[in-house]
Amino acid sequence: MRFNLFRQLDGAESGGTAATSPLLAPPHAAHQEPTGPIKIQTRDVSVFYGDKQALFDVSVDIPDKAVTAFIGPSGCGKSSFLRCLNRMNDTIPIARVKGSIRMDGEDIYDKALDPVLLRARVGMVFQKPNPFPKSIFENVAYGPRIHGLTENKTELADRVEQSLKRAGLWAEVADRLDAAATGLSGGQQQRLVIARAIAVEPEVILMDEPCSALDPIATAKIEELMDELREEYCLVIVTHSMAQAARVSQRTAFFHMGELVEFDDTETIFQNPRDKRTLDYITGRFG
Amino acid sequence: MTDATLTRAGASGRSTAQLRKSLKRRHARERRFKLYGVLAIAIAIGFLALLLGRIIEQGHTAFWTHTVQTEVYLDPARIDPAYPEGTNFDQLVAEQQLARLGVQDDEAMSASRDMRQLMSAGVAFEMQRLVRENPEVIGDRITVTLPIGADADLYYKGELDGEGEEQFRRLNDRQILWLDQMRDQGRIQGQFNTGLFTRSDSTQPELAGVLGAVVGSALMLLVTASLALPIGVGAAIYLEEFAPKGRITDIIEVNINNLAAVPSIVYGLLGLAVFINWMHLPRSSPLVGGLVLALMALPTVIIATRSALKAVPPSIREAALAMGASRTQAVFHHVLPLAMPGVMTGSIIAMAHALGETAPLLLIGMVSFVPGVPEAVTSPSSALPVLVFIWENASERAFHERTAAAIMVLLVFMIIMNAAAIYLRRRFERRW
Structure with missing residues (x-):
């Protein structure tokens, strides 16, 4: 009941007529589907930027073969937490991460573990589409190339094709693989970036507000894609749009002021939240 | 209530007038600034043009040089084929140049010295090379094109003239006369100064290159x-x-x-x-x-x-x-x-x-x-x-x-x- 009401509110907020567009409706009733086993387990993860603590003791179990959404107001730490999962925080000199993050039982912050290897297993898609300023083919081929995943050119071309197909971009770019990736539209670029991540066959794909720079139609396409990808991958998305979280995710975590307030099935979060802050946020009372 | 409306209308009328006035001022300021910019660029371009113009004006003549065509009798008595470097070709050429102009060298050889000065210091090198490469020409009368000296070159370019007192001039009256005669005989040719690019530094300007x-x-x-x-x-x-x-x-x-x-x-x-x-x-x-x-x-x-x-x-x-x-x-x-x-x-x-x-x-x-x-x-x-x-x-x-x-x-x-x-x-x- 509340869930439905909320969805309309959010749609109206992000662009009037879009709310009634069939494109924005969930691809199918995903929320009842079972999720896979636990893929990533975090315990008491805290993130510090210098002296400032951005994240406080976050413990979540992220399931495989499902979409897990992180929602919350700006600056709540959801992106910081996401960046812990592939150790992208390592690239920020002043960032420090405490606590334990295990992927398939393996501590990803173990000193013996090479973050380069981790990032091959945990792909990431950013808020702004960031294709390399090279050709479409080169973008997708880059990962397999640096990781030495293919033996020869035909294999590489096959993999590029497969990845583009899985990202739903093949039909649009098949005849211009040598064209500049930067010439694609924003939505196409974002799917290209997803194809690029898929090409290294990761186990987890992190998406940091992947649709916030896209128009509703492009957004719908990415959401459809997420729904397909979750059959094979563990997807974690950060989103500002609660409607999006509701549409695509099976599990939702609500962050507020660097704390994990609530983590549950998406349906539960949106229809029957336990915490008052969650209720306030999803009904639009703040954030 | 009407009062208030009036006041507001009046106030807004005033503020529009003010706005217009300030807008005029702002536009004037913008125009002024653009003018300064154009002025600055004009001055910069002016100085650049002045600089380049001056350099080109001074330097363009250096890319042009003159040669003299002359007939030389390679006297076997004065040239040792085994050692052509031992021959004073400068003097040899100068004497024959004088002969063509119908001038008799004097006792102190001052006429041939004056003539030598008109020729480039490179004459000797060119003649030596010629004789060393073709020893069979010794004894022949050959026509050669030889570089002339820097001062003679400047005279032909119009940079030096016969004005002023003779003793302070680079060229004396006799030399100027000869130069004119040689030109009238049609033996002086202007050509592109390739030596400027094929030679290195020299104490002789006509031999100096970059x-x-x-x-x-x-x-x-x-x-x-x-x-x-x-x-x-x-x-x-x-x-x-x-x-x-x-x-x-x-x-x-x-x-x-x-x-x-x-x-x-x-x-x-x-x-x-x-x-x-x-x-x-x-x-x-x-x-x-x-x-x-x-x-x-x-x-x-x-x-x-x-x-x-x-x-x-x-x-x-x-x-x-x-x-x-x-x-x-x-x-x-x-x-x-x-x-x-x-x-x-x-x-x-x-x-x-x-x-x-x-x-x-x-x-x-x-x-x-x-x-x-x-x-x-x-x-x-x-x-x-x-x-x-x-x-x-x-x-x-x-x-x-x-x-x-x-x-x-x-x-x-x-x-x-x-x-x-x-x-x-x-x-x-x-x-x-």
Whole structure:
């Protein structure tokens, strides 16, 4: 009941007529589907930027073969937490991460573990589409190339094709693989970036507000894609749009002021939240 | 209520008037500023045109030179075929020139001396070579085209004339008469001065060319580029992409910025002390010059490269790292290629700067007179800007036009470098 009401509110907020567009409706009733086993387990993860603590003791179990959404107001730490999962925080000199993050039982912050290897297993898609300023083919081929995943050119071309197909971009770019990736539209670029991540066959794909720079139609396409990808991958998305979280995710975590307030099935979060802050946020009372 | 409405309307009327007034003022200010800008550009272009115009006006004559066609009887009595260098060809040619003009040489041989002065010092070399290569011509009467002296050349160009008192003139009345006669006989020909580009420095202006200095400058730039570019770009990449940010990197950054502002003559002193006095590298060599200029160019290259790297959007780095690229891969596959146009531009500017640098070269002995073309980076050499400096100080009138010509060669050298920079930039940009 509340869930439905909320969805309309959010749609109206992000662009009037879009709310009634069939494109924005969930691809199918995903929320009842079972999720896979636990893929990533975090315990008491805290993130510090210098002296400032951005994240406080976050413990979540992220399931495989499902979409897990992180929602919350700006600056709540959801992106910081996401960046812990592939150790992208390592690239920020002043960032420090405490606590334990295990992927398939393996501590990803173990000193013996090479973050380069981790990032091959945990792909990431950013808020702004960031294709390399090279050709479409080169973008997708880059990962397999640096990781030495293919033996020869035909294999590489096959993999590029497969990845583009899985990202739903093949039909649009098949005849211009040598064209500049930067010439694609924003939505196409974002799917290209997803194809690029898929090409290294990761186990987890992190998406940091992947649709916030896209128009509703492009957004719908990415959401459809997420729904397909979750059959094979563990997807974690950060989103500002609660409607999006509701549409695509099976599990939702609500962050507020660097704390994990609530983590549950998406349906539960949106229809029957336990915490008052969650209720306030999803009904639009703040954030 | 009506009162209030009226007041409001009145107030808004006033404020519109005020707005209009201030708008007028703002537009006037904008027009004034545009005018200043146009004025500034006009002044800059004016000075540039003045400078270039002056150089071209002074130097264009140096690209033109005159020769005299003359018949020479190669008297076997005076030429030893085994040793043609022993023959005084200057005198031989002068005497025969006089004979053609119907002038009898006097006892003191002052007429032939005057005639010798009209001919280039290169006459003897050309005749010697001719005879050595074709000894069979000895005893023949041959027609040769010979270079004339710098003063005679200037006379034909209209730069010297017969005005003023004879004793203070470069050419006396007799010489001027002869020059006119030779021209009337149709034996004087003007031609492009190839010698300017095929010869090196000489004490005789008509024999002086820029080749040695051009080769010296090129060798020096080669040394500078092969040191300053890899070291500078490497240092910049390390500082920008890998070095932990902290106190030490801050200190290094400040010092690099300071070094870029150090006067170039200080680098010359450093080069003198380190490369010549301590390391005993050969003086006046392009090697030492290149080393000094490399030191001088390094800060510029580092600063330019760093700012080019900084301008690459961080999203590209993130994209590469998130793909599982190592830091080095992210930098060399993505960041550096994107920064390349900026790196190229900065580097070429630094190189062009180094090319025009004179002061440090004076201190490491490159100011000496070097008549040959340097064969290696260790052989003594001159450089273009130093050649300009030397020629400008020369007393012969004919060196003045050659100074301007050397400046033009230097400028063309720089234009070629800049054109190469633009071309490379375009090519790298097209590769995105």
